Amino acid sequence: MHVVVCVKQIPDPVVPGELDPGSHALKREGKLILDESDSYGVEMALQLVDKAGGGEVTLVSMAPNGEVSGLRTALAMGAAKAILVSDDALAGSDALSTAKVLAKAVERAGAVDLVLAATESTDGYTGTTPAQVAELLGWPSLTFAKQVDVADGTVTIQRQTEAGYDVVEATLPAVVSVTAGVVEPRYPSFKGIMAAKNKPVDTVTAADLGLGANAVGWAGARQRITQVAPAPAREAGERIEDDGEAFQRVVAFLEDLKVV
Amino acid sequence: MGLAKVWVFAEAEGDKPASSTLEMLTRAREVADVVECVYVGAGADALAGALGEHGATKVYAVDGGDGLPGVIGAAALESLVATHSPDLVLFAQTYDGRDAIARLSAKLDRPVITNGTALSVDGDAVIVGVAIFGGNMLVDTAFSGEKPYLAAIRPKSFAAEPSGGAAAAVEAVGAVDAGRAGQARVLERHVEEREGPKLEEATVVVSGGRGLGEAGAYDPLVEELAKLLGGASGASRAIVDAGWVPYSKQVGQTGKTVKPKLYIALGISGATQHLVGMKSSDNIIAVNKDGEAPIFGVADLGIVGDVHKVVPKLIEALRARG
Numbered sequence: 106m107h108v109v110v111c112v113k114q115i116p117d118p119v120v121p122g123e124l125d126p127g128s129h130a131l132k133r134e135g136k137l138i139l140d141e142s143d144s145y146g147v148e149m150a151l152q153l154v155d156k157a158g159g160g161e162v163t164l165v166s167m168a169p170n171g172e173v174s175g176l177r178t179a180l181a182m183g184a185a186k187a188i189l190v191s192d193d194a195l196a197g198s199d200a201l202s203t204a205k206v207l208a209k210a211v212e213r214a215g216a217v218d219l220v221l222a223a224t225e226s227t228d229g230y231t232g233t234t235p236a237q238v239a240e241l242l243g244w245p246s247l248t249f250a251k252q253v254d255v256a257d258g259t260v261t262i263q264r265q266t267e268a269g270y271d272v273v274e275a276t277l278p279a280v281v282s283v284t285a286g287v288v289e290p291r292y293p294s295f296k297g298i299m300a301a302k303n304k305p306v307d308t309v310t311a312a313d314l315g316l317g318a319n320a321v322g323w324a325g326a327r328q329r330i331t332q333v334a335p336a337p338a339r340e341a342g343e344r345i346e347d348d349g350e351a352f353q354r355v356v357a358f359l360e361d362l363k364v365v
Numbered sequence: 366m367g368l369a370k371v372w373v374f375a376e377a378e379g380d381k382p383a384s385s386t387l388e389m390l391t392r393a394r395e396v397a398d399v400v401e402c403v404y405v406g407a408g409a410d411a412l413a414g415a416l417g418e419h420g421a422t423k424v425y426a427v428d429g430g431d432g433l434p435g436v437i438g439a440a441a442l443e444s445l446v447a448t449h450s451p452d453l454v455l456f457a458q459t460y461d462g463r464d465a466i467a468r469l470s471a472k473l474d475r476p477v478i479t480n481g482t483a484l485s486v487d488g489d490a491v492i493v494g495v496a497i498f499g500g501n502m503l504v505d506t507a508f509s510g511e512k513p514y515l516a517a518i519r520p521k522s523f524a525a526e527p528s529g530g531a532a533a534a535v536e537a538v539g540a541v542d543a544g545r546a547g548q549a550r551v552l553e554r555h556v557e558e559r560e561g562p563k564l565e566e567a568t569v570v571v572s573g574g575r576g577l578g579e580a581g582a583y584d585p586l587v588e589e590l591a592k593l594l595g596g597a598s599g600a601s602r603a604i605v606d607a608g609w610v611p612y613s614k615q616v617g618q619t620g621k622t623v624k625p626k627l628y629i630a631l632g633i634s635g636a637t638q639h640l641v642g643m644k645s646s647d648n649i650i651a652v653n654k655d656g657e658a659p660i661f662g663v664a665d666l667g668i669v670g671d672v673h674k675v676v677p678k679l680i681e682a683l684r685a686r687g
Contacts, residue, residue: 118638122498129504141606142619199476200467224612227638230619231479232458232517236435236467245549246436246468249460251611261552265612266460267378269557273433275549284612285619286605327476327510331492336503339644339663346656347670352678355650358666362648364569364594364627365683 106160106255108150109214110184111207111222111238112143114168114175118227128323129330130197131228137168139175142223144182144290146283150221151183151291153255161185163217165210167195167203173306180301181293188213192310197323200229204237205321209314211242213307219260220280224249235282245275248282367486368452371397372513374438374465375404375424376457380411384566385457387419387525389518393455394420394528396486402533403445403454405429405438405461409535417533419525427538431551435464440543443472451513453491455484458519466517468546478506479517482622493518499618499637500644519622520565562597564614569596570625572616572643573604576632576653576672580609586676587631593683599623599643601633617642632672635660652676 114137116122123132147162154160164179164187171191180187188210195206211220220239225232239246250262251270261274265284293301311321318324345351359365371393376383386402393400401423402416409426416424425445429437442454442465454469456462458480470477483494483505490507493516497504508514541547564570571594573587583604591598599616600609616623617639628646633639635651635658643649644663651664652675661667668675 121637124497124502124504200479201470201474201476204471225619227619231477232463232619233467233470233477233479236464237471239546240439240468240471243545245546246464247433247549248435248464249612263555264460266554267563267613268559269555271551271555272553273549273551279549284605285602286608286612289608325476328478328506328508330504331490331507332503332505334503334505336496336500341662342665342667344656344661344664344667344669347652347668347675349674349678351668351670352675352682355652355666355668355675355679356682358648358650359594359627359683362627365686 106154106157106218107163107216108154108160109163109165109211109217109220110143110146110150111220112147112164112166112175112179113140113226114138114166114172115140115226115228122228124333128197129333133169137172137175139178140223140227142225142227142285143179145285145287146221146223147179147182147184148288148290149253149283152288153219153253157255163188163214165207165214167206169196171308176306177301178293180304181297182291183297186305186307188307188309190309190311190314194311194318194322197326198321199326199328200231200233201237202321202325204234204241205316206311206314207234208238208241209316211238213314218277219255222280222282224282224284235280239280242280244279246280247273247275250281250283251287253281253283368397368491370399370401370451372451372454373400373402373421374454374456374462375402375412375416376459376461377406377408377412380408382412382415383457384525385459385520387415388520388523389455389457390416390419390421391526392484392523396484401425403427403438403442405434405441413532413535417530418527420528420530421533424533424535425538426535427541432543432547433464433549433551435461436468436543436546436549437541438465439468439472440547441538441541442469445538446473446513453514453516456517458517462517466515470515475511475513475515477515477517478508481516481518482522484516484518496641500641501637521622521624560592561595564597564599565621565623567597567625569594569627570599570623571596571629571631572599572601572633573631574601574633575603577604578673582673583609586672589680590629590676593680601639630660631676633660634658635663
């Protein structure tokens with residue numbers, strides 16, 4: 106079984122984000138890391154290939170400046186190879202442009218049974234890319250999976266719903282978006298980290314994928330930021346150290362609010 | 366000044382329209398001359414009254430069968446949009462709403478703006494407001510390019526208010542061909558027992574985070590307190606990622622936005638990821654060991670202490686009150 110995982114390399118979320126004052130795009134300079142949301146898809150893909158008794162996991166990613174740090178992390182976990190789309194023409198790409206790039210990259214990966222992605226990225230979190238990729242490929246999409254099983258050319262998931270979950274199935278090839286926490290991502294072993302250094306990363310441009318400059322990047326986004334303003338700040342209130350009796354202050358607060 | 370026609374992708378909860386649908390209708394009728402809905406599922410007739418009362422004059426009803434509503438909805442919308450030319454289609458930032466807007470965007474080759482919390486029309490410009498960086502910054506984005514514009518709005522962004530309109534006219538839409546995507550089938554539906562209100566509608570929300578220490582602490586501390594206060598239980602991303610509780614409980618940027626009368630954060634440090642989902646609550650109580658935790662910056666009452674010590678005593682005191 107050949108599973109492709111869409112992964113995003115993002116600025117470390119621990120570092121406060123910044124907007125470029127000129128373009129208002131999220132600044133994505135410096136070292137990028139594997140979005141933790143994607144580690145679940147990578148782990149799920151590795152487990153599914155194991156269960157299928159063979160096959161491999163290919164990563165696809167779009168990132169500026171030929172960035173591979175995050176890809177190396179996922180390769181060290183066990184993915185076999187990666188396709189990286191890196192091109193100045195992609196700067197400013199919105200979710201749909203990104204999906205166009207990823208769909209082309211999936212096609213470049215050859216015969217693919219299943220594409221996995223996170224439900225949304227940690228930095229941009231538009232949350233539409235997996236289903237957009239599926240639509241562009243003409244494939245079914247099973248979204249918000251909390252469990253994924255593949256057997257006999259069919260993928261079956263438990264899909265998160267407001268009320269609980271639905272069991273949903275589709276024939277392969279298909280796109281599945283996985284929610285965080287569904288599997289426990291493995292830590293790359295030392296051997297894995299060493300092996301990852303020599304795993305192939307196929308770095309391509311938008312043009313290599315047959316995408317014109319008008320389809321992607323700023324030109325493709327068709328929206329403009331009209332205003333950026335700080336939100337009204339919220340004032341911190343009373344703070345007390347627990348001396349064993351702080352719960353009584355909470356009870357009094359609840360009484361004032363009449364919630365008890 | 367306003368738009369000629371705005372559509373809302375309607376969703377249902379049981380036999381009633383979802384509150385997010387009614388919220389969007391309320392805002393839509395303030396910016397548009399005509400507001401209509403597209404709905405995938407059974408029982409559109411049962412929804413027509415409430416949809417009309419909130420401003421919709423018509424419901425295009427699609428029988429989705431056992432397909433995924435978002436997938437069927439996008440296929441139906443593609444042809445409906447071509448015939449009726451709405452200026453803007455609004456979707457809720459929900460599981461099915463996200464499926465629908467994503468697929469329709471790719472079908473029509475239109476960009477999306479998602480996670481919207483505000484919507485305005487200024488001359489020709491349709492502007493969607495989005496909170497970023499943990500809600501510290503508000504970004505207004507205007508669509509350019511061809512209509513229809515597609516936006517997803519986070520639930521609880523607007524207040525739902527009836528306008529007293531008559532029931533919406535239900536117009537059945539014939540069979541929809543969603544192609545290979547339409548092969549996805551719902552085989553079973555599992556409804557998990559939920560005591561108390563829905564997370565997004567609860568007056569009181571009690572959430573737990575990494576400070577709980579272990580998955581086993583969630584039920585006796587978070588669930589129990591939520592139950593005692595007639596509230597709903599939520600979670601930070603950290604414990605959802607760790608697999609302690611399902612994604613549906615996540616409050617924050619990549620989860621749900623809640624605006625209860627009271628939000629209680631137990632063992633949550635308050636990463637920006639979390640704050641954006643709860644800082645508009647009327648009142649916030651935080652209990653956390655680390656006095657430097659950012660959650661205390663937004664809390665009306667902050668208890669610097671161990672949740673394992675403070676919360677059991679609180680629960681006991683509330684129980685004693687009966």
